[in-house]
Amino acid sequence: MKRSLALLLILALVTSLVVGCSKPADNKGEGEEAFRVAYIARAQADSFAAWLANAVMEEAEKYDNIELDVFDGQASDDTENSLIENAISNKYDAIIIQPNNGEAQRPYAEKAVEAGIVTITTNARIDNLEGASSVDADPYMQAKVNADLAVEQVPENGNVVVLKGPPGNFHADERYKCWEEEFFAKRPDVTIVGNEIANWNKDEAMDYMETWVQANDRIDAIISMNDNMAAGAIEVIKDNPAFENILAYGVDGTAEATLLIEEGLMTSTSLQSAYDLAEALLDTVNKLLTGEEEQIDIDIDCPLITKDNVQEYIEMHKKAGAIK
Amino acid sequence: MGKTRSSFISKYSIYLVLVALFLVSWIANENFVTAENLRNISTQIAVGTILAFGQTILIISGMLDLSSGSVLALAGVLSVSTYVSTGSLLFSFIVAIVIGVICNIINGIVITKFKVPPFIATLSMQTMARGAALLYTKGQNIYQIGDYIIFGQGRILGVPTPVIFLIITLIVTWYLLKYTVFGRSIYAIGGNEEAANASGINVDKIKMKAFIINGILVGISGVLFMSRVNGGMPNGAIGYESKALASAVIGGTSFTGGVGTAFGTLAGAFIVGFLDNIMVMVGVDSYLQQVVRGAIIALAVSYDIWAKSRETKGKISSAEPK
Numbered sequence: 001m002k003r004s005l006a007l008l009l010i011l012a013l014v015t016s017l018v019v020g021c022s023k024p025a026d027n028k029g030e031g032e033e034a035f036r037v038a039y040i041a042r043a044q045a046d047s048f049a050a051w052l053a054n055a056v057m058e059e060a061e062k063y064d065n066i067e068l069d070v071f072d073g074q075a076s077d078d079t080e081n082s083l084i085e086n087a088i089s090n091k092y093d094a095i096i097i098q099p100n101n102g103e104a105q106r107p108y109a110e111k112a113v114e115a116g117i118v119t120i121t122t123n124a125r126i127d128n129l130e131g132a133s134s135v136d137a138d139p140y141m142q143a144k145v146n147a148d149l150a151v152e153q154v155p156e157n158g159n160v161v162v163l164k165g166p167p168g169n170f171h172a173d174e175r176y177k178c179w180e181e182e183f184f185a186k187r188p189d190v191t192i193v194g195n196e197i198a199n200w201n202k203d204e205a206m207d208y209m210e211t212w213v214q215a216n217d218r219i220d221a222i223i224s225m226n227d228n229m230a231a232g233a234i235e236v237i238k239d240n241p242a243f244e245n246i247l248a249y250g251v252d253g254t255a256e257a258t259l260l261i262e263e264g265l266m267t268s269t270s271l272q273s274a275y276d277l278a279e280a281l282l283d284t285v286n287k288l289l290t291g292e293e294e295q296i297d298i299d300i301d302c303p304l305i306t307k308d309n310v311q312e313y314i315e316m317h318k319k320a321g322a323i324k
Numbered sequence: 325m326g327k328t329r330s331s332f333i334s335k336y337s338i339y340l341v342l343v344a345l346f347l348v349s350w351i352a353n354e355n356f357v358t359a360e361n362l363r364n365i366s367t368q369i370a371v372g373t374i375l376a377f378g379q380t381i382l383i384i385s386g387m388l389d390l391s392s393g394s395v396l397a398l399a400g401v402l403s404v405s406t407y408v409s410t411g412s413l414l415f416s417f418i419v420a421i422v423i424g425v426i427c428n429i430i431n432g433i434v435i436t437k438f439k440v441p442p443f444i445a446t447l448s449m450q451t452m453a454r455g456a457a458l459l460y461t462k463g464q465n466i467y468q469i470g471d472y473i474i475f476g477q478g479r480i481l482g483v484p485t486p487v488i489f490l491i492i493t494l495i496v497t498w499y500l501l502k503y504t505v506f507g508r509s510i511y512a513i514g515g516n517e518e519a520a521n522a523s524g525i526n527v528d529k530i531k532m533k534a535f536i537i538n539g540i541l542v543g544i545s546g547v548l549f550m551s552r553v554n555g556g557m558p559n560g561a562i563g564y565e566s567k568a569l570a571s572a573v574i575g576g577t578s579f580t581g582g583v584g585t586a587f588g589t590l591a592g593a594f595i596v597g598f599l600d601n602i603m604v605m606v607g608v609d610s611y612l613q614q615v616v617r618g619a620i621i622a623l624a625v626s627y628d629i630w631a632k633s634r635e636t637k638g639k640i641s642s643a644e645p646k
Contacts, residue, residue: 045454045559050463167611197610202553203560207368211604214361215353235554256467256555324468 034067035289037094038087042123043075046200047228048252048274049098052123055278056096063286077104084108087117094118094285102126102170118288122281123272124170125297133288133296135280139171139251142270143178143225145304146249149268150221151186153247158187158220161194161212163205163229172200175225175251183223193219198229205232213237221247227257227269234265253305253313255322261310268306271313275320276300337631338576341624342591342598349602356602363484365597370486371396371552371561373593374545375568376575377497378538380589383572384501385510385534386517386581387442391431391449392542393564397557398457399423400546404556405460407472416472417547424543425536427453432535436528450565457558466556476551486548493541498586500537510534514581571596574621576628595624 037060041053053070060068071087073080080100087095088111095112099105099121106126112119113131125134154160162179165172184190194212198204205224212219213236224230230250237243250257253271260266280300287293305313317323333340349356375392382388403420407413427449434445478485501507509530512520521527545564550556575592577584599620603613 044463045458045562047463047465047557047559050458054462054464164610194604194607195610196604201560202555202557203549206553207600208604210364210368211361211601214358214364215355215605232553256465259467322464322467 034065035093035285036091037066037068037096037285037289038071038083038090038092039068039096040071040073040080040083040087040098042073042080042098042100044072046075047254048272049123052098052274052277055274056281059275059278059282063282066282066286066289073098073100075100077101080105081108084112088112088115092117094120094289096120096122096281096285097126098123099126099170101168118285120281120284120288123277124174131295133284135277135284135296135298135300137272137277137300137302139174140178141299142171142251142272142302143175144182145270145302146251146268147179147182149304149306150183150223150247150249153267154183154187154190154221157189157191159191159193159216159218160221160223161209161219161233162192162196163208163222163224163233164195164197165225165229166199167197172225179223179225198232200226200228202228202232202235205229206236209233209236213240213243219243219246221267222249224248224250226250227252227254227266230266230269231256231260234260238265255317258305258310258313258317259323261305261307262314264307268304270302270304272302273300273316275316334631334634337628338574338588338591338595338624341627342595345595345598345620349598352602353605356605361601363487365594365601366487366490367484367552368601369571369593369597370484370490371545371549372564372567373490373571373590374493374541374548375564376571376589376593377493377586378541379565379568379572380575380577380584380586381497381501381510381534382442382538383569383577383579384514384582384584385531386514387435387531387534388446388569388579389428389431389535389538389542390443390446390565391427391453392538392545392568393561394450394453394457395424395427395539395542396546396549396561396564397559398427398453398460398546399543400550400560401457401461401466401556401558403543403547404466404469404472404550408466408469408556411470413471413474417475420546421540421543424541424546425539428535428539428542429532432532435535436531454558454562461556461558463558465558467554469550469555473551473554476548477554486552489544489548493544494586494590501584501586506530506533511582514583516582567596570621574625574628576632596621 039056042049044050044053057070060066071083073083077100095117097105097109102124109119109121109126109129109132119132120134121129121132122135125136164176193216196208198208222230222233227250230248234248237246248266250269253269257266257269277300280298284296314323355361379389399420402423403416406419407416431446431449434440435442476486480488509525512525513527513530517527549561571593572589574595575588577589599617
């Protein structure tokens, strides 16, 4: 009896603490009602999605007329769909959706549009969603700036290894499609000596690279669909003189990748800037809510980062506190 | 003669599977048996196997830990962050162990005091610990971790440090299980908890001890994982608990409790390690790899169970009055 009472008390305490702390009642836009915006993130556990969510929150601080709530889709279609439904019934003025899987969220995004809520999809956009707006970076282009460089750089009859993201993920698939069309189709002399799915993960990429290094005397380039996996492969060969001249390509422009490029261990990446996305998102949602525009579809740039211009991006990460 | 052979086969069946796989892999690719490749495989399986030793102890006593991957991440990021701010390798290592132990003491209390089934208790810890790791880092990786990488990337006399940790934890687990009162107690609890209790074993105390040991192993794994990937990754090691469970079970640890050994778990881990390695080496399609991995694991365990049941039958028939 005592024990169950204690348990109940703890439960009540924890719940009230969490609920109490998470809802600061600072109503922005004093006097008039602020617009309520729901940002539904794909997964707070995904480092890019988390970076984007943090950037969106920071950017929202700049708008007095916008009150932003962030929700975590936990990398699950089901959770994400429920969050969209909840946001609709909660009567948010705008919903920004970062899909876990565009097609799975499509019907729910349509419901939001039907309910007359300003709906924006981002990273990756849900294509042809009538009545909705979108802000994105084009994954094909992100890979292409790197692939174009690789077409020039990879030596004749080179051996390359490929690290792929999770199958079915829009960015993973589009980036890989681009490498096939823009690099492998143009360089039939190149041999793929390893091609694996490392699910965006550094540790999985390391395991594959360790094995490839054993099985092949020569690897000329690492072609990775994101920076995290490229960094994992580089971790394996960074002190190995036999792979001193290896080329390595990624996508995302993470803090780690910029440091590797500076050290000369990585060749190039392209920036998918969460700051740029966040800036464009808030600007878009503001314009739509204030009625300045009715529909906006934009892509942010995906600049190529190489040793020549890497300092600029290191500075960007330093300002954000990601690099000391 | 026939009887000794069958008892040999049943006792060492999982090692026979391991040897067979090793030989097939050797034939399949000449680069498989090189010192460097075998060193790689041992390093790659080290983190998962150290977790698996903890699982082995818990499963033998009739429990399990679904939180080990998440607690690993929490212990790992806090340890990395401690190193970044203090520069002390020793202190950061201790932090990881302490976090691992604290989380597991909570697991133990919830299970022994509040009688929550281990599956649920550790499942909720899985969510809490992962959430705490993400909360602490705001979901961002910690980079520029400097000398911290010696834990996972160093070598002593040519042996990678994770392998040294693997060997030490193997010996400790083996000794604990085989030669201590604690070891005998957990087999007794897993075999029949009520009987163990009646025979005077303090079941709750032993279960708490099992979780504390598991916590130490998880803490060590956290340090090795983060050091190996050269960063503090709050979303690292997702799914490692199932990897660890698989190694333990393939190695002959039984979910019914009371059965399992440290060396069996090591063999289980090497079976998965060899399989993953050889499939990448010979370039098996990455989707097909998953199918093959699953099938071979099922086959290996079926063979192990069949070999053991044959011996049990043999024993029963030989015990019958002539």
